[in-house]
Amino acid sequence: MSENPASLHDDSILAIDIGSVNTRVALFTVVDNAYRLIASASAPSTANAPFCDIGEGIHHAIQSLQEVTGQVLIDSASRLIIPEQPDGSGVDRLVVTISAGPPLRLAAVGLLPGVSLESIQRLADSISGRVVESLSLNDRRLPELQVDALIHARPDLILLAGGTERGASRSVLKMVDLVSLALRILPAQRRPQVVYSGNQALAKRIKEGLEGITTVHLTPNIRPTIDVEDLNAPLEVLSKVVADIRAQQIGGLGALTPLSSAPIKSTAYAFNRMVRFLSRVYGAQRAVLGVDLGGSSTVITSALGGHTQCLNVLSPFGMGEGLPAALAQMRLAEILQWLPFAAQERDVRNALWQKSALPGALPLTDENLAIEQATAREILRLALRQTAAHWRVVGSSFDPILVNGAVLTRAATLGQSLLLALDGIQPLGISNLVLDTHSLLPSIGAAAEINPLLPVQMFETGMLTNLGCVINLDCRARRGAPVLRVRLEYEDGGDTRLEIKQGSISRLPLRPGQAARIHMTPLRGARVEGWRDSASFRVVGGALGAVVDARGRPIQLPADPHQRIELLKTWALAVEENADR
Amino acid sequence: MLAPVTHILPLAKIRRARMLPNEGNVLVREGQVVGPADVIAQSKVDARHVLVDICRELGIPRSSEVERLFEVRVGDRLKKGDVIARVPGIFARYVRAPQDGEIMMMSNGQVLLELAGKPFDLVAGLPGTVMEVIPERGVILETDGAIVQGMWGNGKIDLGLLLVLLKAPDGELTRDQLDVSMRGAVLLGGYCERAEVLRMANDLSLRGLVLSSMSAELIPLAASLSCPVVVIEGFGKIPLSPPAFRLLSGSEKRDVSVNGIAWDAFTGDRPELIIPLPAEGHAPSEIAFFQPDQTVRVQGAPYTGRVGRLVQVRPGLKRLPNGLRTRVAEVILDNVDKVDIPLANLEVIG
Numbered sequence: 001m002s003e004n005p006a007s008l009h010d011d012s013i014l015a016i017d018i019g020s021v022n023t024r025v026a027l028f029t030v031v032d033n034a035y036r037l038i039a040s041a042s043a044p045s046t047a048n049a050p051f052c053d054i055g056e057g058i059h060h061a062i063q064s065l066q067e068v069t070g071q072v073l074i075d076s077a078s079r080l081i082i083p084e085q086p087d088g089s090g091v092d093r094l095v096v097t098i099s100a101g102p103p104l105r106l107a108a109v110g111l112l113p114g115v116s117l118e119s120i121q122r123l124a125d126s127i128s129g130r131v132v133e134s135l136s137l138n139d140r141r142l143p144e145l146q147v148d149a150l151i152h153a154r155p156d157l158i159l160l161a162g163g164t165e166r167g168a169s170r171s172v173l174k175m176v177d178l179v180s181l182a183l184r185i186l187p188a189q190r191r192p193q194v195v196y197s198g199n200q201a202l203a204k205r206i207k208e209g210l211e212g213i214t215t216v217h218l219t220p221n222i223r224p225t226i227d228v229e230d231l232n233a234p235l236e237v238l239s240k241v242v243a244d245i246r247a248q249q250i251g252g253l254g255a256l257t258p259l260s261s262a263p264i265k266s267t268a269y270a271f272n273r274m275v276r277f278l279s280r281v282y283g284a285q286r287a288v289l290g291v292d293l294g295g296s297s298t299v300i301t302s303a304l305g306g307h308t309q310c311l312n313v314l315s316p317f318g319m320g321e322g323l324p325a326a327l328a329q330m331r332l333a334e335i336l337q338w339l340p341f342a343a344q345e346r347d348v349r350n351a352l353w354q355k356s357a358l359p360g361a362l363p364l365t366d367e368n369l370a371i372e373q374a375t376a377r378e379i380l381r382l383a384l385r386q387t388a389a390h391w392r393v394v395g396s397s398f399d400p401i402l403v404n405g406a407v408l409t410r411a412a413t414l415g416q417s418l419l420l421a422l423d424g425i426q427p428l429g430i431s432n433l434v435l436d437t438h439s440l441l442p443s444i445g446a447a448a449e450i451n452p453l454l455p456v457q458m459f460e461t462g463m464l465t466n467l468g469c470v471i472n473l474d475c476r477a478r479r480g481a482p483v484l485r486v487r488l489e490y491e492d493g494g495d496t497r498l499e500i501k502q503g504s505i506s507r508l509p510l511r512p513g514q515a516a517r518i519h520m521t522p523l524r525g526a527r528v529e530g531w532r533d534s535a536s537f538r539v540v541g542g543a544l545g546a547v548v549d550a551r552g553r554p555i556q557l558p559a560d561p562h563q564r565i566e567l568l569k570t571w572a573l574a575v576e577e578n579a580d581r
Numbered sequence: 582m583l584a585p586v587t588h589i590l591p592l593a594k595i596r597r598a599r600m601l602p603n604e605g606n607v608l609v610r611e612g613q614v615v616g617p618a619d620v621i622a623q624s625k626v627d628a629r630h631v632l633v634d635i636c637r638e639l640g641i642p643r644s645s646e647v648e649r650l651f652e653v654r655v656g657d658r659l660k661k662g663d664v665i666a667r668v669p670g671i672f673a674r675y676v677r678a679p680q681d682g683e684i685m686m687m688s689n690g691q692v693l694l695e696l697a698g699k700p701f702d703l704v705a706g707l708p709g710t711v712m713e714v715i716p717e718r719g720v721i722l723e724t725d726g727a728i729v730q731g732m733w734g735n736g737k738i739d740l741g742l743l744l745v746l747l748k749a750p751d752g753e754l755t756r757d758q759l760d761v762s763m764r765g766a767v768l769l770g771g772y773c774e775r776a777e778v779l780r781m782a783n784d785l786s787l788r789g790l791v792l793s794s795m796s797a798e799l800i801p802l803a804a805s806l807s808c809p810v811v812v813i814e815g816f817g818k819i820p821l822s823p824p825a826f827r828l829l830s831g832s833e834k835r836d837v838s839v840n841g842i843a844w845d846a847f848t849g850d851r852p853e854l855i856i857p858l859p860a861e862g863h864a865p866s867e868i869a870f871f872q873p874d875q876t877v878r879v880q881g882a883p884y885t886g887r888v889g890r891l892v893q894v895r896p897g898l899k900r901l902p903n904g905l906r907t908r909v910a911e912v913i914l915d916n917v918d919k920v921d922i923p924l925a926n927l928e929v930i931g
Binding site (some may be wrong): 020043044046047048049050051052056057060101102142143144147148151152181184185187190321346347349350351352353354357358360361362363364365366367368369410411412413416 | 582583585586603604627629630631632685686693695732733796797798800815816817844845846847848849850867868880881882883884885901902903904905906907922923925926928
């Protein structure tokens with residue numbers, strides 16, 4: 001890797017993000033002493049058969065980028081030109097993120113189910129994979145049955161933890177013995193790598209003991225004390241290990257490794273880096289939430305004051321290949337409730353299964369678009385519920401909320417994107433909703449490693465679409481009752497007064513970029529989480545101005561189908577006015 | 582722009598990998614001609630292990646002391662009751678093998694015995710020639726014939742004579758079309774939306790069931806059928822595409838290999854029908870770029886399953902009637918309707 005962090009400020013950066021469906025490239029360069037996005041482009045990914053090599057997809061994406069920018073990035077032998085040449089061709093730096101590849105099979109091995117095993121399972125949640133076997137001291141199976149279970153589970157990776165610092169060691173070594181036995185039974189070419197995140201006093205001994213059998217990666221203790229969990233360093237190590245496994249699985253990735261200026265990262269981890277970065281910028285008052293609804297997986301990540309609260313990669317669980325797994329965990333009626341027309345369960349099920357077979361296909365009719373968007377809402381709801389259950393994420397109050405994933409960010413209108421995110425996340429308090437329309441956040445997260453200034457400067461360039469500030473009102477008043485008085489005092493003069501009714505969603509009269517002070521007075525017991533009864537704050541209009549969501553939490557849809565459909569149409573219209581891009 | 586490819590070809594040279602789930606023995610050699618039912622490789626799956634703690638059995642706490650008592654070595658095959666370790670003397674004590682197995686490991690006074698796993702026979706699944714042997718894992722087979730790739734399969738594979746029950750591309754497979762004379766055949770039916778039809782098909786001991794489309798609520802039942810099931814067009818009421826209908830309805834009474842393997846985009850495995858033919862085909866291209874005059878199949882209502890000719894890829898992005906913006910191609914469907922379809926919704930048929 002070419003690494004020279006001291007003198008990077010004038011470097012151009014090419015970011016490549018290899019997804020399961022699309023490969024995206026983005027070119028950043030310095031203009032007027034600040035990084036700017038020059039252009040981005042995408043092409044179908046070729047990690048899958050028949051290519052089984054990411055190179056072709058990257059080549060096509062870069063060709064598109066060259067056509068847009070006029071800048072030559074690859075030479076006549078199809079090699080990336082690094083560094084930038086005197087004639088302006090090429091780039092100085094390359095960063096790579098990847099989410100392509102089948103979900104990894106993971107084994108979680110810890111001491112106690114509620115302690116180290118729980119932490120190691122959360123660590124497993126952070127990558128695209130699923131835990132296929134768990135072992136702990138409480139396992140009542142005979143040792144040989146535990147070994148057989150581990151072998152038959154065919155894990156790609158074993159995550160091992162246990163023991164606080166200066167804590168248990170004999171029990172940890174007992175679990176290591178089981179793992180060692182299973183590894184030695186397996187043929188050398190099928191032995192999974194091991195990540196050890198337990199008692200550091202044993203780390204060297206465990207590495208030496210297992211190193212002759214398989215590759216062992218060490219991280220700081222994930223559970224240094226019984227009541228403290230520290231995921232940050234293990235997450236970083238695991239991201240690199242996963243990239244290493246992907247390099248063995250996916251053709252062409254290994255060839256990119258020496259060209260990359262920073263270690264190749266999983267897209268989810270790079271996204272999490274950006275969420276962490278923003279949470280540092282926003283301080284320790286509110287957590288920042290990132291959601292990425294992809295074809296094969298869904299990522300939920302939040303951070304507070306620069307520390308990860310959660311990084312949950314649900315896989316397979318998404319809007320394409322991940323649909324069958326998602327459908328297996330939800331009731332179809334939950335999807336149907338979001339449709340603004342009467343539909344049969346059978347038709348919706350057929351449409352979604354067909355979508356899962358061809359994940360890239362777009363809905364061609366209003367009805368099919370509505371079915372996909374209804375499904376996206378419920379997948380987000382379920383993903384957030386599961387994340388709240390597995391991780392220690394308290395509450396639903398986030399600011400900002402970063403939204404990624406084509407179904408959310410490339411809806412037909414910005415109003416649709418806003419409603420999708422609000423219905424799926426149902427946040428509390430006051431949140432700015434931000435769309436990562438070009439899916440750049442993971443790339444910037446990866447690039448931040450070679451230039452920490454880049455994220456700061458990129459956020460000032462408007463590469464994200466800020467839909468606006470949303471005031472989420474929680475109230476149990478009857479539908480139609482006034483629940484909030486709002487006065488907008490515009491900085492450029494004048495003011496507007498509004499009364500918000502229970503059950504409504506309303507756009508406030510604020511132009512994009514227009515600044516105003518909002519004075520709000522809740523009525524009838526309505527509350528905005530994190531704010532006193534009456535409050536005022538400054539707001540700058542987003543693409544949809546500012547929004548008050550007074551539909552309550554959780555959103556309750558009428559049981560009567562006609563009323564429900566009318567209400568859904570009313571809400572859609574309320575956010576659509578002048579909202580087209 | 583790169584285009585996904587679906588094969589519906591009357592004659593092609595087809596290469597397919599047949600692999601064991603784990604390491605085993607390949608029983609055929611390169612160049613060997615195999616039949617569809619031939620076992621080409623074998624392995625043992627789900628082998629279990631038994632850990633025999635010699636120290637504990639003999640009541641000797643130090644493992645170094647029991648090692649001299651071992652009467653077996655790593656790699657020895659033991660029968661149940663064979664002696665593993667023995668304390669000599671007038672009152673000799675023994676530790677015996679609890680079951681038949683092979684000694685995998687001996688350390689710390691413990692012996693790990695691997696019990697025989699369940700035998701797994703890998704059959705060729707189609708007639709062909711072994712082009713390559715992958716030691717311990719499987720083979721690459723080659724055959725000439727017609728091929729139709731599908732959308733969904735139930736994971737099973739078999740071969741039988743094709744009986745065509747589908748008289749028109751949009752026909753429905755009903756229970757009254759099935760009878761006992763079809764036992765052992767591969768049936769080509771249309772759309773299936775009734776569980777009773779699948780249950781009766783299962784009772785007939787078919788060698789395969791090929792459907793144009795199927796209601797998605799039948800997936801669990803179809804997955805449980807003992808014969809392979811392949812759904813060509815997908816889920817909902819979707820007629821069989823004209824190229825597939827012409828090819829399959831013209832292949833009645835021919836042997837057809839029905840491979841219901843799950844579609845795996847990463848590996849390229851796909852449910853498919855192969856009809857071996859005594860003629861030499863060409864290897865089909867797995868890679869295509871969208872270009873004029875290609876035959877394409879459309880995904881997405883209201884055009885799902887319809888086949889047409891690509892006229893041109895339109896420059897830039899276009900807004901669809903539902904508001905989405907994307908790259909599109911102009912396509913003439915069934916030589917009649919000229920429509921703009923997103924490139925993401927097209928597959929090249931070839």
